[in-house]
Amino acid sequence: MLRLVSVVAALAVGATFAYAQNLNVIKERKEAMKAVGGAAGAGGKMMKGEAPFELAKVQASLKTYQDNAIKVKGLVPDDSKTGGDTEALPSIWEKKADFLARLDKMAADAKAASGVIKDEASFKAEWPKVMSNCGGCHKEYRKPPKQ
Amino acid sequence: MPRNSSPELSVGAWDLPTRLFHWTLVLCVLSAWVSFRYAELISDHLMRWHRWNGYAILVLLVWRVLWGFAGSSTSRFSSFVRWPWTAAGYAFDLVRGRDRHFLGHNPLGTYMILALLAVVGTQATLGLFTVEHNDSGAYGPLYRMVSEATWKLLSRWHRWIFYWVLLPLIGAHFTANLLYGLVRKDPLITAMITGRKPAGDYEDLAEVEIVARPMLRALVCLFLAAAIVFGGIVALGGRLT
Numbered sequence: 001m002l003r004l005v006s007v008v009a010a011l012a013v014g015a016t017f018a019y020a021q022n023l024n025v026i027k028e029r030k031e032a033m034k035a036v037g038g039a040a041g042a043g044g045k046m047m048k049g050e051a052p053f054e055l056a057k058v059q060a061s062l063k064t065y066q067d068n069a070i071k072v073k074g075l076v077p078d079d080s081k082t083g084g085d086t087e088a089l090p091s092i093w094e095k096k097a098d099f100l101a102r103l104d105k106m107a108a109d110a111k112a113a114s115g116v117i118k119d120e121a122s123f124k125a126e127w128p129k130v131m132s133n134c135g136g137c138h139k140e141y142r143k144p145p146k147q
Numbered sequence: 148m149p150r151n152s153s154p155e156l157s158v159g160a161w162d163l164p165t166r167l168f169h170w171t172l173v174l175c176v177l178s179a180w181v182s183f184r185y186a187e188l189i190s191d192h193l194m195r196w197h198r199w200n201g202y203a204i205l206v207l208l209v210w211r212v213l214w215g216f217a218g219s220s221t222s223r224f225s226s227f228v229r230w231p232w233t234a235a236g237y238a239f240d241l242v243r244g245r246d247r248h249f250l251g252h253n254p255l256g257t258y259m260i261l262a263l264l265a266v267v268g269t270q271a272t273l274g275l276f277t278v279e280h281n282d283s284g285a286y287g288p289l290y291r292m293v294s295e296a297t298w299k300l301l302s303r304w305h306r307w308i309f310y311w312v313l314l315p316l317i318g319a320h321f322t323a324n325l326l327y328g329l330v331r332k333d334p335l336i337t338a339m340i341t342g343r344k345p346a347g348d349y350e351d352l353a354e355v356e357i358v359a360r361p362m363l364r365a366l367v368c369l370f371l372a373a374a375i376v377f378g379g380i381v382a383l384g385g386r387l388t
Contacts, residue, residue, distance in 0.1 A: 041282050047282070129190075131281055135283055136187035
């Protein structure tokens with residue numbers, strides 16, 4: 001009896017731990033993507049002429065892009081497919097190599113753009129190229145936006 | 148009813164401008180989807196193609212409305228828009244298998260055409276207020292006219308209507324036309340390409356009455372339609388590019 005209780009307790013603890021770990025990864029992933037979204041919003045306002053161009057802000061946004069793209073690569077373990085209101089689609093895990101390659105490209109594009117963007121003209125030419133990584137990836141791997 | 152597809156026994160059904168309009172609209176709707184779905188693949192980061200595609204659709208639709216008054220007989224609203232109960236009666240006859248034939252749009256088809264024009268028009272108009280949700284800098288020319296909450300809502304509808312209203316309508320339209328050809332031997336799709344139908348006992352018109360100088364008249368309508376669409380956007384404070 002004692003052994004049965006121990007086994008059940010151990011399983012329960014293990015399951016809880018696994019479940020909690022899963023939710024933590026999803027939470028971290030969502031925070032990373034939210035940071036990217038915030039950075040995108042700052043540049044987006046400048047693109048649309050709703051905010052004045054600020055080189056420092058643009059460079060900070062591009063840094064956020066690079067850091068979080070790399071971070072998200074480590075936040076897609078197999079036990080993080082569902083739960084925590086994730087908007088990630090199962091296709092991430094079906095085509096994981098492509099998904100990870102896209103994150104690498106996003107970081108590389110952001111890095112390249114940060115070297116080229118010096119003024120408003122170069123910002124307007126380069127920014128959409130970096131941002132197109134968002135749209136391309138979201139169409140494949142994220143649930144349609146609720147906005 | 149005698150049916151014969153040889154040229155001698157066929158009659159004109161659609162003028163050339165109406166047919167050109169139809170197939171150009173088909174191509175534009177297809178290319179609107181492609182230019183959104185594969186914007187990144189074709190390096191169109193600001194979705195310029197998609198935007199001009201939307202303008203083209205609006206011009207085409209306004210043209211079709213003008214042509215509904217200025218076009219040949221089968222294209223005129225006065226010849227094919229009928230009361231809903233007429234359409235219901237026709238649908239009832241269709242289900243009972245009663246053979247009724249129309250040279251132009253049949254009473255049920257009329258409502259499909261009006262629905263398609265209305266939905267494509269709504270979709271294109273919503274596009275004017277849509278902002279790409281990833282802050283790429285792609286946006287419709289009139290989004291500044293409304294609040295952020297409103298353009299976010301309209302952007303969502305722009306996506307939603309395509310998949311849940313327009314595509315099902317297009318599917319129903321295509322299937323109905325295919326079935327008319329296969330089951331009722333009424334070659335609607337061929338008629339929209341060649342402009343001709345087998346001579347027969349049609350309820351609405353025996354043969355289309357083509358307006359004088361149809362292409363010149365259509366070009367004038369096209370010019371007017373472009374002026375209405377582009378002039379309207381600019382008048383509302385929108386930037387076209």
